[in-house]
Amino acid sequence: MRKIFLLLLFVCLTATGIISAQTYNIVIKGGHLIDPKNNINEPMDIAVKDGKIALIAKNIDGKEGIQVVNAKGLYVTPGLIDIHVHVFNGTNMDQQYMNGPNSIPPDGFTFRVGVTTVVDAGCAGWRTFPEFKKQTIDISQTRVLAFLNIVGEGMRGGPFEQNQKDMDPKMTAEFALKNSKDIVGIKLAHYSGRDWNPVLLSEEAAKLSDMPFMVDLGGANPALSLDTLFMQVFKPGDIFTHCFGQLGESRESLVDVATGKVRPFVFEAQKRGIIFDVGAGGISFAYSQAIPAVKSGLYPDAISTDLHIGSMNGATKDMLTTMDKFLAMGMDLPTVIKVSTWKPAQIIKREELGHLTVGSEADIAILNMRTGKFGLFDYTGYKLETDKKLECEMTIRAGRIVYDLNGIADPVVLARRRR
Secondary structure, eight states: OHHHHHHHHHHHHHHTTSSOOOSEEEEEESOEEEEGGGTEEEEOEEEEETTEEEEEESOOOGGGEEEEEEOTTOEEEEOEEEEEEOOOBOSOTTSTTSSBTTSOOTHHHHGGGTEEEEEEEEEEETTTHHHHIIIIITTOSSEEEEEEESBTTOSOOGGGGGOGGGBOHHHHHHHHHHTTTTEEEEEEEEEESSOOHHHHHHHHHHHHHTOOEEEEEEEOSSOOOHHHIIIIIOOTTOEEOSTTOOOGGGSOOSEETTTTEEOHHHHHHHHHTOEEBOOOTTTSOOHHHHHHHHHTTOOOSBOOOOBSTTGGGSSOOSHHHHHHHHHHTTOOHHHHHHTTTHHHHHHTTOTTSSSOOTTSBOOEEEEEEEEEEEEEEOTTSOEEEEEEEEEEEEEEETTEEEEESSOOEESOOOOOOOO
C-alpha cells in the first residue's frame, strides 16, 4: 500500500508541475550546428537522451533537459576524429611508440580539444596488440581504434621496424579480422629502404582483411616513387599519411620542390580514391608543401595530428591547432569540419561516427572561434598569422559531458570516469 501511495503522490506532483519529468538528459541551445553528412550549417538545437542524439530542431524547450547547455555564439559539430595518433603509452624506455615513452595516454589530450575518437597509427602489431587493448583501448573514455602494424612487434623502433621476417600478411590479416571491433586498417611505419616488399606485404594484408592500408615511408635514397605507390600499388581507399611532409631527397613530396607545383599524378591519384592524410607530427608538415597544395585545390581528405610526446609540444600541438592552419590557408570552416569528422569516419569504414544524425551516438564538440592575433608555425619556423583560432568549450562523449571549459552547462555536472 505504501508503494502505491508514493506512486500516486509522484504522479500528482508531476501533473501539477511541482515535479517536472524532463524528456532529455541534455539540451544544447542556441548553437550554430555544422554537420557535413546531413548538410546542416545553421542555428539548431540538439537534444540528447540515453547516450544518443534524440532530436535536432530550431527550438527545443530547455525545460525538457536535465542539463541545459548555452551554446549561443558557438559552433556545435560532431565529435572530432583524429585518425593518426600514437597512444600505446608505457614504461618500457627502449620501445619507443610500442608500450613506450613516445606515446601518450589518450584521455588527457582528446576531450580538451573536442576529439572523441582517435585511431592509433600502428603502434601495435598482432603480437603486441592484446596488451595495447588491455591497457589503453579497454580503459579509455576516448574511443580508441587502431591500424595494426604489419610488423608483429609494432613500432618498437630501430631494427624491429625494418625486420621483414616479422612482416606476415596472413597472420596480420587474420588477427585484424578477429579484432575488427577495434582494428580499422593496416599500417606500414618507418620502413627505410629501396625494397618495395614491405609495402607489398602490407597491401596484401590490407586486401586479405578488406581494410585500408596506411603507409608512412621511412625514407630511402633515392626515394621510392609516389607515382608507383599511388597508381600501381595502392588500392582505392588506401592512405598516404604525412602528405604535406617535405623531408629532402629521402622521401618524394606531393609538391615538386623545384617548381612549387603539385605533381600532376597526385590529382589523378586523389580522383582514383587515394586518401591524403595530414599526420602533422614532429617534422611531417611543412607550409612549403601545404600552401601551394591548398591553393591548387589539393585539400587533405583527413586532418590529423600524429600526436605523440614530441609533436604535442612542437608545432603541431593538437587537433584544433592543426585545423586552424588549414583555415588560415583558405579552407572554409564547414570543409575543415568535414575532413575532421565525417570524411575520416568514411575512410576508416565507421560510418556510424562523425555525424549528428538522430539515433546516432552523441559524440559532440562545441567550439568557440576566438578572435585576436595568433601565430601558426610549422617545424621549420615558417609562420602564418591569423585573427581567428578554434577553442573547445565542451565535449560530449556517448551522451555524457566529459569536458566543460567555462561551465556552460546548467547545472555544471561532469561525467565521472568509468572504470
